[in-house]
Amino acid sequence: MQPKPPPNPGRRKFLIGATSVVGAVGVAGAAIPFIGSWNPSAKAEAAGAPAIADISKLAPGEMMIVEWRGVPIYIVKHSEESLNQIDKNLERLADPDSATEQQPDYAKNKYRSRKKEISVLTAVCTHLACAPKFYPQLGTTDFDSNWQGGFFCPCHGSKFDLAGRVYSGVPAPDNLPVPPHYYKTDGLLVIGEDGETA
């Protein structure tokens, strides 16, 4: 049995239209808290306190890892020998002059650092965020027949030189970021703040 059609269709149409509009506004409004609650919480926002690293015992050729905001920060002390390497490989790099904004202004130089013998790098591959591995040795490696020292990402094979500059022809598009940092004293490195010189 079909129900009888309503006597005044114009009125029904208006009511259906009006309730649909109000309903849609209501749904949109209700979606706000549900979507918004996925944003980083105050706790996540606050977890940005600077990390402090004692680098006084770091020997040339060594690397240490500290954690800042949950990400690994690599601190590498270069040997004389590897500092001399820094210009040897330019033609294989995608951005040898650090043109993209992957470092604070004070690190926008040949060594991408405040002190040329120390590199401070955010070890988050610019491809899909794995932590690249440190391969200081020169010569033939599993992944390169003429390796000049640097970082190799195990996930999809991106390569970076000792200053964190990305090779061309690898999945990662950009150089490894240099985090804000400064030296409180000679042996004390603060990561996460620019210090006064910024």
Next chain:
Amino acid sequence: MITKIMNWFDDRLPITATLERHLTKYPAPINMNIWYLAGVLLVVVLVIQLLSGIWLLMNYEATAEGAFASIQYIMRDVEYGYIIRYMHTTGASAFFALIYLHMFRGMMYGSYQKPRELLWVVGWLTYLLLCMLGFTGYVLPWGQMSFWAAQVIMSLFGSIPYFGEDLLTWIRGDYLISGITLNRLFALHVVLLPLALIVVIFVHILALHEVGSNNPDGVDVKKFKDKDGVPLDTKPFFPYDVMHDLYAIGVFLIFFCTIMFFYPDGGGYVIEYVNYEPADNLKTPDHIIPAWYYTPYYAMLRAITFPLFGLSAKFLGFVVMAAGIAIFVALPWLDRSSVKSIKYKGIYSKVFLVLFVISFFVLGYLGSVAPSPIRTAVAQFFTATYFAYFLLMPIYSKYERCKPVPDRVQLS
């Protein structure tokens, strides 16, 4: 007496009618074969996953600090905890193995063609949900693989031009993968996604029972009916199909238990060894490889090493990978053949279907090993053939010579 009670209920709730329509009297084509078992086994696995999942939940702790330890606790200290967990991990692999067989059956017999387009689309939705369930569940033990797989897969969203980075932060709820991310994936894995999966599977079966089952010959069994309107080439689900389904479930469970009891790691495929190390946010494992059921798509992701049309290689890889999963949904509209079953389709359809299967397996292998220049080239080739099956279908399915299709089903 029993009839009286039944009648009382039936007047208030259509119990008998529903059972007859969807179970006992459902007309199943007489020529259904072994490929038709995957569906019922999928339902069995759904039940296994729900039960074992709920039981895991009783001891699992969804925090970055406690997750890994709680899994060890389940494995060592909870009575039968290791069986419950292995049931769930084996179940996840079985789920995917069966869903791939089930989908392939549909591709062979043209089960996506009219009037089953919607049935196919709804089925594809369950596959999508299953992919999300697998991913979110994989993160929960918070081992090395959990952590870094989540890191890599979620970072894919960051490759979307313009708003990718913001979207990524929103999905993670943090500036990197953290306990906050774990918590939300947990909520999705144990509540939202299973709930959605159950609803979608229900709709899938409703849709099936509306249009009826296809069969290996792809002929319409409803064309010839007896005087009661029952299609001639069908038999009632009870007792015929119920019997052989029960038999199949038995065989399946023997196989399932063999893996669960004796090879719970599945040689590193069911549970990856790297995941026995707790998550370390400072150190990436040497090889990160997804669970076996995602490896074909992972190989596609890695195969895209070149930028194109001003889009980065990273974003394109993401798009191709997503397209590889998504493209199944388009099959009903890609196939222009007048014939359903591969049995009667022309030579091109056969060749391309075989090529598709080969591509799927080769990509699956390549996605599970470390990349090298040669492997990448091979992956590129087979990514192309994988998509060729779909994208060239409107042409080859239309212009090939098919065999004549019989009126009635054929019993060999």
